[in-house]
Amino acid sequence: MNVLETLKTLYNLLQVNNKIENHRIRFLYLKDVWGMEQSLIAELEGVSQSYVSRELIEVRKTVSRETFEELTKDLYTPEEIEYIQRLPREIIKDMPVLAFIEDILGVHPTHPFFTIFDTSVGIRMAALSSLGIQNKCLMKLFGKNQSTTSMTVKRYAKRALELERLNRYEQVERYVFQYQKSVYGNFRKAGGIE
Numbered sequence: 156m157n158v159l160e161t162l163k164t165l166y167n168l169l170q171v172n173n174k175i176e177n178h179r180i181r182f183l184y185l186k187d188v189w190g191m192e193q194s195l196i197a198e199l200e201g202v203s204q205s206y207v208s209r210e211l212i213e214v215r216k217t218v219s220r221e222t223f224e225e226l227t228k229d230l231y232t233p234e235e236i237e238y239i240q241r242l243p244r245e246i247i248k249d250m251p252v253l254a255f256i257e258d259i260l261g262v263h264p265t266h267p268f269f270t271i272f273d274t275s276v277g278i279r280m281a282a283l284s285s286l287g288i289q290n291k292c293l294m295k296l297f298g299k300n301q302s303t304t305s306m307t308v309k310r311y312a313k314r315a316l317e318l319e320r321l322n323r324y325e326q327v328e329r330y331v332f333q334y335q336k337s338v339y340g341n342f343r344k345a346g347g348i349e
Contacts, residue, residue, distance in 0.1 A: 259288070
C-alpha cells in the first residue's frame with residue numbers, strides 16, 4: 156500500500172472530516188499535527204494544492220493557537236484507536252502504527268503493544284517518515300535538527316518497516332488511554348504546594 160492510500164485509510168477510519176468540519180482547521184490539523192505536505196492534503200481532500208496553500212495562510216491569520224488546540228484535542232475514542240492498531244500489517248506496519256498513535260495522535264493506550272518494549276526515537280522517526288510525514292514535523296516533534304533528522308530517517312528506514320511485535324493483536328480486557336501528565340508539569344498552588 157502506498158503512502159497516500161495508507162493516509163487515506165487512516166483519515167477515513169478516524170473520520171477526520173466529520174470531527175473537524177471546518178476545512179481550514181482540518182487543513183491546518185493535517186499540516187501541523189499529522190505533518191502532511193500540502194500536495195498530500197490536496198489529494199486527500201480532493202482540492203488543488205494552491206487552494207490548500209491559500210486556506211492555510213488564511214487560517215493562520217484568523218485562528219489562534221489556543222483555539223486550534225481546543226478544537227483539535229481529544230478527537231479519538233479508545234475504540235477508534237484500537238481499530239487502527241488492529242489494521243492488517245499489509246495496510247500499516249507495526250512501527251508506523253505505533254508511532255502514529257503515540258507521537259502524531261498523542262494518545263498512549265494501555266496495551267502490551269505500547270508498554271512492553273520501548274521504541275527508540277530513530278525507529279519512530281523513520282516509521283513516521285514512511286507514512287509521508289515531513290522532516291520539518293519530525294524535527295519539531297523530536298527536537299532534532301535537519302541533518303540529524305535526515306540521517307536518522309535514512310539509517311532506520313528499513314528496520315522501522317521490518318520490526319514486528321507479536322503482541323500487536325493481543326486482546327486486553329479494557330482498551331483505555333494512560334493518564335496524560337500535564338505538559339506544564341505538576342500544577343503548584345501559591346506557596347509551592349502541589
